[in-house]
Amino acid sequence: MKGTTDNAPEPRPTPDPRPVPEPRPAPDPQPSGAPQPPDEAALLLPVPDDDGAPFWEYAARGELRVQGCAACGELRFPPRPCCPHCQSFDDRWQRMSGRGRIWSYVLPHPPLLPAYAAQAPYNVVVVELADAPRIRLVGNLVAAPDAALDSVDPARIRIGAPVKVAFHEQAPGVTVPRWLLERP
Missing domain, CATH: 2.40.50.840 (OB fold (Dihydrolipoamide Acetyltransferase, E2P))
Structure with missing residues (x-):
């Protein structure tokens, strides 16, 4: 039977380019059902960049400050290099x-x-x-x-x-x- 594809090999599937995730380990069972105290070192920590570093430095001193524009006075968060209102690159950190x-x-x-x-x-x-x-x-x-x-x-x-x-x-x-x- 010419022209039929009954015996033709199946086309190969295209390989998935995404990486295969590593299997996650099973959580350790808690002894006697008691909750485990959290390991604070395993919690998410901030990763300060140049613009946000002052926020974290003030936090370490117990101060809540946000970045503001030294030219127009507009406050902004998250911190960034340029004022979105007047495009000034001059900033100051105002205590809240x-x-x-x-x-x-x-x-x-x-x-x-x-x-x-x-x-x-x-x-x-x-x-x-x-x-x-x-x-x-x-x-x-x-x-x-x-x-x-x-x-x-x-x-x-x-x-x-x-x-x-x-x-x-x-x-x-x-x-x-x-x-x-x-x-x-």
Whole structure:
């Protein structure tokens, strides 16, 4: 039977160019069901660039500062080399009161990264600064500066709730802002 393709070999599939992910190791079982304390060294740490380095340096001193334009006075976050309003390259770092309100939040179920499993569910909040309402910072609402990420009952978190900043040394030389309820 000329012209038929019944016996023709199947075309080979094109290989997938994407790399094959490494299999993830199974999580270690927790002894007697007790939660393991988090290894803070395994949590995500900021990676400051040249523009954002002053933010982290001030945080290490317990100060919340945001970058502003030295020419027009407009505050901006995240930090960047040029003012988006007047295109000036001159900046200054203005100290904030450290007060704000919860603009949004999420409770990750389950955690997105294995290092956060012991604290799940925990919160991630977006805080609108009181003295710069167009500036919003992402962080965690905690019961005390050094408390676990799951230290605040999720039922107590409300959009618009007043908060104040606290600083926590998450790793040697790395201090991150966290948030406390103004009226616990």
